[in-house]
Amino acid sequence: MTENVGGKGSRKLSKSLLKEMVEILHLAVRDEKDLELLYQTVRGNDAFLRAVDMMVLIPSDDPFYFARYLSLRGEGYSRR
Amino acid sequence: MREGEVSSLELLELVLERIEKTDDDVKAYVALREEKARKEARAADEEIRKGVDRGPLHGLPVSIKDLIDTEGLRTTYGSPIFKDHVPKEDAAVVVRLKEAGAVIVGKTNTHEFALGGITPPTRNPYDLSRIPGGSSGGSAAAIAAGSALLTLGSDTGGSIRIPASYCGVVGLKPTYGRVSRVGVFPESWSLDHVGPITRHVEDCALLLQAIAGYDPDDQATVEGELPDYTRGLDGDVEGLKVGVPTNHFFDDLDREVHAAVSAAIKHLEVLGMRTEEVSFPAVNEILGAYTALDLAEVAANHRRIYPEHSHEYLPDTKAFIEAGYLLSATTYIDALRARPRLLGQVLDATRGVDVLAVPSQPIVAPKVGDTVAVIDGHREDLLLAMVRLMAPFNLTGLPALSVCCGYNSRGLPIGLQIVGKPFDEATVLRVGHAYQISTPWRERLYKPPIG
Numbered sequence: 001m002t003e004n005v006g007g008k009g010s011r012k013l014s015k016s017l018l019k020e021m022v023e024i025l026h027l028a029v030r031d032e033k034d035l036e037l038l039y040q041t042v043r044g045n046d047a048f049l050r051a052v053d054m055m056v057l058i059p060s061d062d063p064f065y066f067a068r069y070l071s072l073r074g075e076g077y078s079r080r
Numbered sequence: 081m082r083e084g085e086v087s088s089l090e091l092l093e094l095v096l097e098r099i100e101k102t103d104d105d106v107k108a109y110v111a112l113r114e115e116k117a118r119k120e121a122r123a124a125d126e127e128i129r130k131g132v133d134r135g136p137l138h139g140l141p142v143s144i145k146d147l148i149d150t151e152g153l154r155t156t157y158g159s160p161i162f163k164d165h166v167p168k169e170d171a172a173v174v175v176r177l178k179e180a181g182a183v184i185v186g187k188t189n190t191h192e193f194a195l196g197g198i199t200p201p202t203r204n205p206y207d208l209s210r211i212p213g214g215s216s217g218g219s220a221a222a223i224a225a226g227s228a229l230l231t232l233g234s235d236t237g238g239s240i241r242i243p244a245s246y247c248g249v250v251g252l253k254p255t256y257g258r259v260s261r262v263g264v265f266p267e268s269w270s271l272d273h274v275g276p277i278t279r280h281v282e283d284c285a286l287l288l289q290a291i292a293g294y295d296p297d298d299q300a301t302v303e304g305e306l307p308d309y310t311r312g313l314d315g316d317v318e319g320l321k322v323g324v325p326t327n328h329f330f331d332d333l334d335r336e337v338h339a340a341v342s343a344a345i346k347h348l349e350v351l352g353m354r355t356e357e358v359s360f361p362a363v364n365e366i367l368g369a370y371t372a373l374d375l376a377e378v379a380a381n382h383r384r385i386y387p388e389h390s391h392e393y394l395p396d397t398k399a400f401i402e403a404g405y406l407l408s409a410t411t412y413i414d415a416l417r418a419r420p421r422l423l424g425q426v427l428d429a430t431r432g433v434d435v436l437a438v439p440s441q442p443i444v445a446p447k448v449g450d451t452v453a454v455i456d457g458h459r460e461d462l463l464l465a466m467v468r469l470m471a472p473f474n475l476t477g478l479p480a481l482s483v484c485c486g487y488n489s490r491g492l493p494i495g496l497q498i499v500g501k502p503f504d505e506a507t508v509l510r511v512g513h514a515y516q517i518s519t520p521w522r523e524r525l526y527k528p529p530i531g
Binding site (some may be wrong): 018027029037042 | 101123229255257300304365367368369370371372377386387390391395396398399400402403405406407411414415416417418419420421423427461463464477501502503
């Protein structure tokens with residue numbers, strides 16, 4: 001069983017850290033207004049992304065099963 | 081048309097007249113093909129006179145969202161970067177419409193690259209100081225203004241259903257894999273859907289019939305015979321079970337929206353359906369997985385255009401893309417892995433009901449320039465407010481229809497969302513049709529408030 005450890009960066013994100021990331025990644029955000037908009041966007045999404053981080057996934061959680069379950073109307077899905 | 085009461089050309093001229101009368105105010109259209117459409121309408125009339133029948137769409141005018149490629153007709157994806165872009169081929173859905181005899185009128189406005197819910201500069205025909213919603217805002221506004229009879233939109237986080245709700249019209253996001261996305265500028269390949277926006281549920285069924293089906297060039301589409309969506313519309317709804325979630329979907333709603341949607345659900349009971357409370361599982365995980373997939377795939381889709389053209393993007397679109405570049409790869413992978421499990425949880429929780437009934441939007445159409453939704457004193461980012469009741473059905477791929485269920489005290493439309501089982505659009509349409517023909521809201525659509 002593996003625990004997801006990704007995506008935690010945005011949780012402790014400060015505006016100055018974001019500014020540094022923008023510079024390191026050569027993002028196109030240049031003025032304070034754009035930076036503020038990006039900061040609010042990242043913060044707004046953070047609470048939802050945190051829920052994904054907290055999920056404990058197992059090897060059989062396989063993206064390729066999505067279309068199969070959908071076309072089988074969920075039949076054959078093994079409950080966990 | 082079959083009985084010779086009206087011709088394809090006359091219908092087209094009515095639509096063009098209506099565009100002329102309303103579009104300076106509503107700004108639903110970005111490109112028109114009047115002369116080519118007239119030529120095609122005359123050809124359709126000639127075919128019909130000779131007894132050639134290509135089906136129920138034969139000779140009917142259809143308008144297409146500007147995110148969807150149309151051969152020889154300027155397609156900008158809502159961006160100045162593509163202001164002179166003229167596709168060499170039609171999108172798969174446009175090919176299917178043309179094969180069914182539809183006459184393509186023009187292109188309706190989209191939020192830039194479909195990455196938002198505002199759709200500037202289009203305005204809401206119910207109140208020109210308000211937005212139509214988006215990203216398929218041009219299609220919904222054209223239907224509400226009477227400047228289109230039938231339209232296509234696309235939906236990655238509500239982009240068909242949000243404007244359908246704000247403009248008081250009908251919008252269907254089909255099941256993921258029901259309709260090909262080939263030739264549609266991608267937002268997020270895991271979440272993108274193409275579907276109809278129309279005045280009546282019957283029209284939605286007609287359009288779906290024409291555009292649905294397997295496409296070998298879109299690996300998400302599924303093989304198999306399609307049901308007859310129009311034939312089933314008048315089927316019995318008595319005894320159908322309607323699930324009403326006790327969590328999430330009725331939280332933080334505008335009071336008038338809550339009242340209208342609750343009354344609509346009572347009306348479903350009057351029609352003989354049985355309502356049942358259900359608990360919708362893993363809402364935060366679903367919204368989290370949705371957010372991760374959307375942000376990451378948007379950033380990936382724009383990575384070849386954005387670096388050179390970032391100054392030509394709208395500020396909110398820029399923030400969307402930049403946020404995607406900051407997302408960690410592990411979160412994206414985990415969201416992909418979590419998706420089938422989350423679908424399974426939703427199907428398990430709703431196994432005992434035929435459809436779900438929930439609000440389409442927590443609010444009515446916001447004012448132009450609003451960035452925050454204020455709901456009973458609680459402030460919420462406008463885009464998040466628009467997406468939170470919609471995105472669960474993009475992540476799970478379930479079919480979802482928005483139909484008008486009344487108006488608030490200012491005369492602004494409110495939407496009811498009906499959600500079905502995978503690939504069971506037929507039941508969703510049947511319930512929507514039964515609701516629409518038994519309520520007075522549909523009549524208001526014949527009296528557009530502008531023009």
